[in-house]
Amino acid sequence: MQKGKFIGLLACASALTLSACGDSPPPAPPPPAVGVVTLETGTAPLINELPGRIVAVETAEVRPQISGVIRRRLFAEGGMVRAGQLLYEIEDAPYRAAVAQAQGALARANAAIRATSLQAQRYKDLVGINAVSRQEYDNADAAAQQARADVAAQRGALQSAQVNQNFTRIRAPISGRIGRSLFTPGALVQAGQADPLATIQRTDTVYVDVTQSAAEIIDLKQAMKKGGVSSVDGARIQLLLPNGSTYPIEGRLQFSEVSVDPTSGAVTLRATFANPDGLLLPGMYVRARVVEGQRRQVILAPQQGISRDARGRATALVVGKDNKAELRQVTVDRPVGDKWIVTGGLKPGDRVIVEGLLNLRPGTVVKPGAPQQVTASNGGAQ
Secondary structure, eight states, rough: OHHHHHHHHHHHHHHHHHHHHHHOOOOOOOOOEEEEEEEEEEEEEEEEEEEEEEEEEEOOOOOOOOOOOEEEEEEEETTTTTTTEEEEEEEHHHHHHHHHHHHHHHHHHHHHHHHHHHHHHHHHHHHTTTTSSSHHHHHHHHHHHHHHHHHHHHHHHHHHHOOOOOOOTTEEOOOOOEOOOOOTTTOOEEOOOOSSSSEEEEEEEEEEEEEEEEEHHHHHHHHHHTTTEEEETEEEEEETTTTOOOOOOOEEEEOOSSSSOOOOOEEEEEEEOTTTTSSSOOTTTEEEEEEHHHHHHHHEEEEOOEEETTTTTTEEEEEOOOEEEEEEEEEEEEEEETTTEEEESSSSTEEEEEOOOOOOOOOBBBBEEOOOOOOOOOOOOO
16 A cells, blocks of 8 residues: 555656646756947058168268289288278389389489470571571470470379279278278289178268158058048167167168159158167068058957958957847958958947857857957057
């Protein structure tokens, strides 16, 4: 009897349990939490990163102006030299002999001019009393003039020989750092040879030549004309060195070429940088960040909220009506720090989803909140 009651109670409990399960379905999962950033308009600097190469402010090739054998080298390779400093000596014996020969020829010409001048003067007195013929006087006068011309010619020859003798002492044309010597003592050098003896470069200040496409320059000028871009803080340039570090001294844009390179379609811009420590070396390739101006009333969207679809189009998920995720196709211009300048598809006040995007589909109801790792745009670039 008791066994029958126990079985009956167990059957009732099972029935009640099944009835309760049928009446109360499991609760729906809560909406996923996402981090959002509310977009605002602000001002953003227009920074363009361009390739560039460092050029010395002054470069001079040390070349011989006469032919001869190098006798001595009088500088330390890689050191600093001053303008006018003696760098090389060329064997000057042939040139000293040429100077002595020119001096002798000048002395001989001076002696001849004295004799011919006196003879011409005597004939001038005698022709008046018909003691000599007019032809003889003319010949004597012509000989005196020829002697004076010979003196002028020999004086020029002497000066030329002295100049060539001075060229045996090769001096620095500019101040700067001199490179390695391509010729050693004992080497024969010639005037007009292809290779310089050495090269001097002044690098306390350097040029940085960067190239920018003509299309980008036109876009910038048109934007300035429309008023969307101001030239405040323009012409500031920062350098990124080959090791990725930033050069600590800012440069200034000096000028831009007035023509476009027909082969590349680019325009060359030249900036100047102080180089007190000699860190910037001529020929070095760098990246230049050019601050072209300020763009006003732009929308800056965090890069974490912008993605690309299979076709490469920029898209963003925003929190729309009833907290549902909406997919927007957007148009972006350029990055500014960790944000994109958005020119289409988004407007001020839109809430862009920047966290919780994994497996999130359009139409899903979400729970928006403040992002944990993304700083909201406050209308300006950092």
